[in-house]
Each structure stands twice: as structure tokens, then as C-alpha cells.
Amino acid sequence: MNEGMCQLKIGFIGAGNMAFGIAQGILTSGKVPPTNIIVSAPSMNNLPRFQERGVSVTRSNEEVVENSRVVFLAVKPHLIPKVLNEIYQYVTQEHIIVSMAAGVTLATLEELLPVDTCLIRIMPNLPCILMEGALLLACGSRAGQDVESLLKDLLSPCGLVETGPEHWIDAHTGLSGSGVAFVYVFAEALADGAVKMGMPSTLARRIAAQTILGAGVLLRDTGKLPAELKAEVCTPGGTTIHGLHALEKGGFRAAAMGAVEAATERARELGKK
Incomplete structure (x- = not known):
């Protein structure tokens, strides 16, 4: 276990699938012990699966901040102002606040947190739940190269981790x-x-899943x-070109390009709200 990483205290405000996926990746890698998370x-509904991994749970957001250096904000975008108001007085310059809220900009987060928050x-x-995720990371003005490297190292077990500008x-x-x-x-x-075309549905679903998995691995690993x-x-x-013509x-x-565009625009709208 990495000596520096094993001492890191990590907190999650929110216990949904994204929080669990990232926690799962961190724990499976062995980089951070469960006692440090x-x-x-607000309810116990999603907390038992964390407890099963040896992670501490609480109903208090303030307790998470007081007992963590890296704090993941894993709540819905509309809850961010409320949550940050709760934890404001507990956030110090030693904390690294990591937001997973779609559309909520770094500028908005800076307005809602103490000056110079990382x-x-x-x-x-x-x-990410299966350590096969894709994550993009954007740093605020106080998050230097050391913080970026720490987060990339911490999150790398969850899958592909890339960095880039916030936009x-x-x-x-x-x-x-x-x-x-x-x-x-x-x-x-x-x-x-x-x-x-006559295939049993159970078999068809299994073959469809494997087809997509295999195609994805080829695309990722060949570099083509x-x-x-x-x-x-x-x-x-042949058969494929006839099928492609139908598509x-x-x-x-x-339609695929339009779907990405529509989801992107919705994320931007959430940020404005």
C-alpha cells in the first residue's frame, strides 16, 4: 500500500451509485483502508453496502468534512447550495473538495465555499462500479499539479482518468x-x-453484451x-455493409450525435440553474 495514500482520509457526501463506484475502486485497489473512508x-437506504466494505457511515455531512481531507460531493446538482451551506464553516485550506455534480461550475462552487478552497x-x-469507468477531471485555481496527481492516482483504479479544461x-x-x-x-x-430473426431473447441479450464489450476493448486497446x-x-x-446502410x-x-449534444446542453442548463 502506498505510504502516503494509506494515511489519506476520504469522505463522501452522498451515497448513490457514483459515490459507491468510486469508493469501490479505491477500496479494491487497496490504496486506502476502509477505516479511512x-x-x-440523509437516510440509511444506500449506506449498508458501504458498511459491508468496512466504511464508516453517518447522517451528518459536517462529520464527513471534519474527518476527511478529500471530500467528494456526490449529491444532485440542486442540493449543492444546501450542502455547502451546511459544511461551510468546517471547510479549511487543508481540504480538497471534489464535486461530481453535473453542470455546477467551479465558479459557482467558489462562491459557495470559503476563499481559497481547493x-x-x-x-x-x-x-466505475466495475473499475471500468471513464472520468474527466478539471482543476480549480488552487488545485496545483500535486493535487491533480493525487486525485489521478486515487481515482485510477476506477478506470480511465483524463484531465482537461472545465468546459x-x-x-x-x-x-x-x-x-x-x-x-x-x-x-x-x-x-x-x-x-x-428468431433467436431466444436471453441468448440474444448475452451475445449483444459480449459484442459491445469486445468491440469496446478492441477500440480501446488497438489504438485504431x-x-x-x-x-x-x-x-x-457482405452482411455488415448492408446492415450499416440500414443504420x-x-x-x-x-441520432447518436444529437443525443450527446442534448445531454451536453442539459448539463449546461443545470449549471445555469
């Missing part, structure tokens, strides 16, 4: 945060197509462009 939520925004996605966060929300659901719709449609891999599957006059006639590509 504390999670708060802030970072991240946007994870659901596969990329909303696009990442549309691409990866919401994009997971878009992939599930595509998987469902693939399986339904096979069912229409999607168009290159697509060309490797297509043969002149194009249905406006598949435009």
Missing part, C-alpha cells in the same frame, strides 16, 4: 456519463433485432480509429 446520506470537478460514469466537462457528461445509457439502448435494440475497425469488418457486398437510412449516426 466515511460516507454520509476545488476539483470530476465527472465519472456508472462503469470539456459538460461534453464529457453527454459523451460518457449519459452515453452509458445510450449504449444500453443500442444493446437492447441489437438483441431485439436478433429476437425478431473507429472507421478503421469498421472497415476491417466490412467486406464488399444510415435510419439516421443512426445523426
Whole structure:
């Protein structure tokens, strides 16, 4: 276990799937012991799964801040002002506040927290639960290279961790945060197509899932462009090019681009609110 990391105290305000996914990744990596993590939520509904991993739980957000150096804000965007008002007096310059709230900008967070608070925004996605997530990280003005490196090291077990300017966060929300659901719709449609052609639905779902998984691994690990891999599957006059033609006639590509755009715009709207 990393000597510095094993002493790190981590807190989560909010106990939903994203908080659990990140906590799961951190714990599975062994970088931080469960005794160094504390999670708060207004009810006990989501807390037992954290307790099962040896993590401390509480109903008090203030207790989380007082017992942590890195504090993840894992609540819905509209709850951020209320939560930050609760913890304001407990936040010090030693804290690193990490917001996962879609659309809530660093500027807004800075207005709601003490001057010179160290802030970072991240946007994870659901596969973090399986340590196969995609996270984008944007640093506030007081988060230097040392803080960025600490967070990347801490979060790396959750999957791919990239850094970039804050204005990329909303696009990442549309691409990866919401994009997971878009992939599930595509998987469902693939399986339904096979069912229409006579395959049992249970088998069709399993094959659709494995098809998407295999395609994703190839795309990630070969370094090839999607168009290159697509060309490797297509043969002149073959089954794949006929299927792709059907997708194009249905406006598949435009619909996918529109879905990312719509989700991105919604994230921006949430930030304005």
C-alpha cells in the first residue's frame, strides 16, 4: 500500500451509485483502508453496502468534512447550495473538495465555499462500479499539479482518468456519463433485432453484451480509429455493409450525435440553474 495514500482520509457526501463506484475502486485497489473512508446520506437506504466494505457511515455531512481531507460531493446538482451551506464553516485550506455534480461550475462552487478552497470537478460514469469507468477531471485555481496527481492516482483504479479544461466537462457528461445509457439502448435494440430473426431473447441479450464489450476493448486497446475497425469488418457486398446502410437510412449516426449534444446542453442548463 502506498505510504502516503494509506494515511489519506476520504469522505463522501452522498451515497448513490457514483459515490459507491468510486469508493469501490479505491477500496479494491487497496490504496486506502476502509477505516479511512466515511460516507454520509440523509437516510440509511444506500449506506449498508458501504458498511459491508468496512466504511464508516453517518447522517451528518459536517462529520464527513471534519474527518476527511478529500471530500467528494456526490449529491444532485440542486442540493449543492444546501450542502455547502451546511459544511461551510468546517471547510479549511487543508481540504480538497471534489464535486461530481453535473453542470455546477467551479465558479459557482467558489462562491459557495470559503476563499481559497481547493476545488476539483470530476465527472465519472456508472462503469466505475466495475473499475471500468471513464472520468474527466478539471482543476480549480488552487488545485496545483500535486493535487491533480493525487486525485489521478486515487481515482485510477476506477478506470480511465483524463484531465482537461472545465468546459470539456459538460461534453464529457453527454459523451460518457449519459452515453452509458445510450449504449444500453443500442444493446437492447441489437438483441431485439436478433429476437425478431428468431433467436431466444436471453441468448440474444448475452451475445449483444459480449459484442459491445469486445468491440469496446478492441477500440480501446488497438489504438485504431473507429472507421478503421469498421472497415476491417466490412467486406464488399457482405452482411455488415448492408446492415450499416440500414443504420444510415435510419439516421443512426445523426441520432447518436444529437443525443450527446442534448445531454451536453442539459448539463449546461443545470449549471445555469
